[in-house]
Amino acid sequence: MKNSVEIKNLDLQFGAVKVLQNLNLEIGKGEFLVLLGSSGCGKSTLLNCIAGLLDVSGGQIHINDRNVTWAEPSERGIGMVFQSYALYPQMTVEGNLSFGLKNAKLPKSEIETRIKHASEVLQIEPLLKRKPAALSGGQRQRVAIGRALVRDVDVFLFDEPLSNLDAKLRADLRVEIKRLHHKLQNTMIYVTHDQIEAMTLADRIAIMRGGQIMQLGSPDEIYGRPVNKYVADFIGSPSMNFLDGQVKNGAFQVGDLTIPLDGYDFADSSGSAEGPATIGIRPEHVVTGELVENTPFQIEVEINLIEPTGSDTLVDCEVAGHHFRVRMDGQSKVSVGEKLRLGLAPSKASLFDAKTELRL
Amino acid sequence: MKNSVEIKNLDLQFGAVKVLQNLNLEIGKGEFLVLLGSSGCGKSTLLNCIAGLLDVSGGQIHINDRNVTWAEPSERGIGMVFQSYALYPQMTVEGNLSFGLKNAKLPKSEIETRIKHASEVLQIEPLLKRKPAALSGGQRQRVAIGRALVRDVDVFLFDEPLSNLDAKLRADLRVEIKRLHHKLQNTMIYVTHDQIEAMTLADRIAIMRGGQIMQLGSPDEIYGRPVNKYVADFIGSPSMNFLDGQVKNGAFQVGDLTIPLDGYDFADSSGSAEGPATIGIRPEHVVTGELVENTPFQIEVEINLIEPTGSDTLVDCEVAGHHFRVRMDGQSKVSVGEKLRLGLAPSKASLFDAKTELRL
Amino acid sequence: MASTRPNQLFRNKSAKIAAIPMIVTALFVFVGGTIWTVVYSFTKSGLLPRLKWVGLDQYERLWATRKWLVSIENLAIYGLCMLVLVFVIGFILAALIDQKIRFEDTIRTVILYPYALSFVVTGLVWQWILNPDFGVQNVVRGWGWESFTFDPLYNADIAIYGVLIAGLWQGSGLVMVLMLAGLRGIDQDVWKASRVDGIPAWKAYIFIIIPMMRPVFVTTLVIVVTGIVKIYDLIVAQTGGGPGIATEVPAKYVYDMMFQANNLGQGFAASTMMLVTVALIVIPWAILEFGGSKRHD
Amino acid sequence: EDLEVMHWWTSGGEAAAVGELAKAFDATGNTWVDAAIAGGDAARAVMVSRLTGGDPMGAFQFNHGRQAEELIEAGLLRDITDIAEAEGWKDIVNPPSLLESCTVDGRIYCAPVNIHSWQWLWLSHKAYEDAGLDVPTNWDEFVASSASLNAAGKLPLALGQQGWQQRGMFNVLFAALVPNDVFLAVYDEKDADVAAGADVSRVFAAAADARDMAVKSTVQNWNDATNLVITGQAGGQIMGDWAQGEFAVAGQVAGTDYSCLPGLGVTEVLSTGGDAFYFPVMKDDTKTAAQSELAALMLRPATQVSFNLAKGSLPVRGDIDMSTANDCMQKGLGLLANGAILPDTAQLVTPDTAEQISTLFIEFFADTSITVEDAQAQFVKIIATAE
Amino acid sequence: MIDTPSTPLTGPQGPKPRKSFSRRNIFLYGTLLTIALFYALPLYVMFVTSLKGMPEIRLGNVFSPPLEVTFEPWVKAWSEACTGLTCNGLSTGFWNSVQITIPSVILSIIIASVNGYALSNWKFKGADAFFTILIFGAFIPYQVMLYPIVIMLREIGLYGSLGGLVLVHTVFGMPILTLLFRNYFTSLPEELFKAARVDGAGFWRIYTQVMVPMSLPIFTVAVILQVTGIWNDFLFGVVYTSPDNYPMTVSLNNIVNSTQGVKEYNVNMAATILTGLVPLSIYFVSGRLFVRGIAAGAVKG
């Protein structure tokens, strides 16, 4: 048993619209995989296919080395948590948790044990007799997870479980899910379009776009070495700054600036590519203040706009005619119109081909 | 004309439920005020009162020094953007923008000029002939703003305009709104429960709770010197760490730790309070690595959990029996179970009375 | 457990089994009944259905019969007026009731109650009320307005409108309730937006709210139109098709032919014409409305 | 044995009459199971449905006439010739045309039970008194009086605005204003030339008169029209013998408060429409036996007397004592006895034709722009295509 | 907490004064009152007529209140009016009607709701075609189908029985009800349905345990539509059953529609009001649910 979930050449279309195209994915036992992508890219569709809630148009799905392509959802050994929670509104929390077990005709004692265990893990014991309407968002969310938990399955599917919550609750629940994974050690497939969630939770992240997987890798890899401009732009908040220019003689030229590329790790290790390209620099990788002196490339800009977020301060400026953002410490005192010196380290930048948008 | 909006002794009740209680608020001309508070605290209600969409139960509302308590919404010189956008679904974007103007019997040329201007500012010219259903979330949002914009009013009211959007779009639109404010220089009252939005956009923030304003001040003030524990906890993500203990002899005692309070700016400047209290320390104000040496208070902890977010790494640990979170640089390489040295600067901490929860 | 694609016929088995009553009804009752009707419309069936073919004779006679032509014309007038007015009245009532008024329940029930009463007698009551000698006209004249004339049921030119009044009285309550429900489903923010825009309520209803209520209108439309096409009892109870044949309608023609004239063939020919017309309208519409797209939410 | 009998006699008098039949039937040791549905149309629909649905009732009421022909052809109805013969109906039924209507190909399929006649003009004494006129004694006087009645604020002729009343009135005019042979030539032989002739023109002219006289009649139901006559608001009404019931209920006395003119006082003749019972073929022999008993019983003198007195109709046999009948009914009995009778149109034309004629007159009465000539031309067309 | 002690307020403050006789209110309540009167007028006429004796009715003014109130027409309508030989008024038919209405309403709603459920959540190939036919069926005049259905019922041996009538009501209620339920179920969150499938619930279990408990409002709507329709039905009741099962409307029809003989309008009116009481009381009881039901579902198309 190598893989927990294996998806082979999966195709799915609604009528003439191809939503998933020849998709392959292997997820190891106990792995926490996050599917990340913008709205409409097919994340939920993929999850629904795995769960058996949509009939695939082609390809196979294996769960625990069993071909389940045509199996009923309940026979696949999966549990699923929905974006809207989808709690049964007329049943109590206990009813919600036990519904699936009763369907599976489990003995009463067994049902009780499982509910007890799940509600302990999720700390919802005092809520068991309430109906969903009497719960707060976070509590509902936990019940929804509990419903997957009691099924005692190996694979958990989460479809944007946190996207309806406010920022604070979201942060708290994120931690809880992470903790749960540590405790249970089962496979989790987690859909989100929130990249903070993806980065904090995932063992590996799959970035999807238009029904295909763009990049599959650890959060570090995706953050640090995005395979193309789309991924680079998608990951990171505030998002990466892009400057369009040329790679020439081991340096990047944009407008009248020349950024040396010494230390940049080219994808094609043989040599340095040449030609029109885009350089991407994360706002948090731009240094200011005294540290500037140590960087290979420096520039002075005028501050256009300041957004203090408390912990950080975001500064908008212009570099070579491109809108450029810099993240500074929350305590920094700067003001609009002031001049600011910035320093960049090419080793932390990303270069993309102007045409293919692939990493250079 | 001192103030753009003035709210005096405002009361509002639904039947027996008092939603707003004796609320006073003055908003200067051109100010960007954010109303921040958890769900159900009365933010929307207050905004609706200002807009004239709800009849107040007591008190007055002045806009541009005119008592508008009994005026019709359309006569108040306000524009409003709703959480759900509330676009007229069957009209084109242009129709949505012009409907109110046509109704006010403005000359055609004037209507055209205003629409042209608004759509330029918001960059929605290419969308003018489309219907809302054919727009993406962000575009709809801009149309909703445009509808307020064409009314050419001094006061804009926003009711959680971004809460339905995904994180990335949200960040982008936030910037746009900020920019718009810079350009137009009109008064804006903006409701949200997302504190990042509040911090980045506001000139001043009003933190609401249970129909009352807890604290009104600049983002810095609110972030740095919260007046009570509620505000302190509410602002900041990840949220502030709280340790319950005692203030004794100019130091804070929790468990067997003693945190010196030298440099702490007591609210009651006369002297240092004594007795049971809570200390609040923001995760981003805890230092690690070499910098620890410079801090007045240091402690070694074991790492329980790590959450890398790309740009930062959040570390969970335990301090004096309390759950404690630390924000580290995204590049820091630490692992669960490892020991970590932390340093605190009391000057950046907040102290709250254990009973009243007010700032000491 | 299948690793190969299972037989399509047996997927979704329970749903197919559950839909059997619907399929049987659709095929046997509606399609079967329709075919049966069409087939017998080419026969010379009298009191009993009999397969004595006469070709298109029944249709020729049908279209040569003034009563039928008048029926169609009446249905067109009645249908159009009813459709427009029942929606207008139903909507206005719903809009008025939606103004957070007091005694809403009472008013709603008063307006809905005609729907509960059978036509047999409501027709009679309206006959009385519209009767010039002891109805409204009489009362108004009693007040001193001697020249007041209101006798819709006794003037062949406008008799159908007399029926219309009763039809509206009976049917608008249901439309009102449906519309009210639709109004309650409208996002309150849209209302607020229109108030901020300074749009008067009537304008907001016409330009904003009504277009947003399309789904309710569709459901209501089906209910109202089926009621119009099948109108029969009211006419019989109120005017019996009179004065003269001024208020005859197709369904009554069918009924008269079948059960009074004992000429089933003619009745079937008339109903075939009705069904063909309905099919021409309903089927393309239904395909647009219900076919194709999956879920409308 | 239980025998279900279906009919559309639901009003008070009718129900009482049914009660007499039921009593008589129950006395034979059987049980009459009553199934009454008001309204001939609905009732006929039910009867036909029950017959085709294979769940026939024991017996059912139908109008005399050709309505049942198809049911007989389809073999759904029982041949009761043997009973008729055993009971000697041929000799007792008066007029014999009633039995003829029950006969198809020489076999008898129904039992006639009563005669209802349409040809009555009911006149209000009060109305004429108020207008200072004498009560007319025939149709022409009645027409002549209309102007004065009008002047006195009275409605000359009360007419309910329902089709069957208008058709009925036309048929009455037809029967009363032309010689019998003309009537039969048109309705029985379907002679279009006669229908186009001058005799028939007189009927149409009279119908036009009636139309003018009734132009202000705004009531719908026949009994509301009758009420106008009772209260003296209208001069008269042409309506069948059942109208008598209304006068009786209102406490009016024939001769003093109102007059009845059979055959409109012109040709004193009555048509012999009425009701008959049919007996479906049943599988159960005991039911068939019960049917036989019922059929036989229906024409027995005792039943005829009690039934017809209750119903206000005339018996189908002339050999019984009806001395308890009232004034108008006695007039009718006298006519019957004299053989001053015509078959009812329902016995002569198919329902389809009747319906067409009916529609024509409904239109004619409602629309004064239809001329006498037009109407007659259309009538001729209908007769020409009638079967 | 900000609590600036404020100076005494001048000018408009507090709630906007609303005159109870504002133009808006006069218009609103005036219109509603007028309309309510218009709607209530026929009921008034029916009611006063039912309390008059026949001589008074003959006097003619339908609007005048009874000079002499008599309840006899009500008694007569309920328990004395004759239908042929049985003179029990509406009372016998009443129980028959109850016996017809209850199973018909239940069966038609169950079948239509299952159809709607299958059409919205378990769509199979061709389902839409059948649905379109159903909608088409809603337009077919009942009379036309009278004989074909007699034949069908005869073939399946249900002709003349209560079961047959229940079946007929089910069939003719199906189009509109299916439309209603289909639209309602479609508007319920699809994820609930999916969650139940993951929980291993099958077609029926999801229907009974998840969908039905969430759809009480639309069921109320359906009950109202069906109770009104079936309770007031005359034609089917009389054509497809035998006399011992005739519904109340047959008595009503017999009271009202007797052509030859004396017409007792007061009894007619009383009978009609009595017949209408059952649906009417259902409206009263469920008015609120009715609105909510449609709002939550039927409305979405």
Ligand SMILES: Nc1ncnc2c1ncn2[C@@H]1O[C@H](COP(=O)(O)OP(=O)(O)OP(=O)(O)O)[C@@H](O)[C@H]1O
């Ligand atoms: N039933 C359907 N018929 C046709 N197209 C569909 C259907 N369901 C989904 N789609 C399309 O499939 C694509 C993928 O949808 P999916 O729900 O998987 O997106 P997603 O990645 O989950 O987006 P989100 O983040 O908004 O939930 C979308 O473009 C959508 O329009």
Ligand SMILES: Nc1ncnc2c1ncn2[C@@H]1O[C@H](COP(=O)(O)OP(=O)(O)OP(=O)(O)O)[C@@H](O)[C@H]1O
């Ligand atoms: N019509 C109403 N009747 C009774 N209570 C109401 C009504 N509208 C709002 N409330 C109550 O008033 C309080 C404030 O509501 P409000 O909508 O202003 O909250 P909010 O701060 O905007 O919250 P959110 O962030 O969820 O939008 C809530 O507790 C709510 O339950």
Ligand SMILES: [Mg+2]
């Ligand atoms: Mg999704």
Ligand SMILES: [Mg+2]
């Ligand atoms: Mg709000």
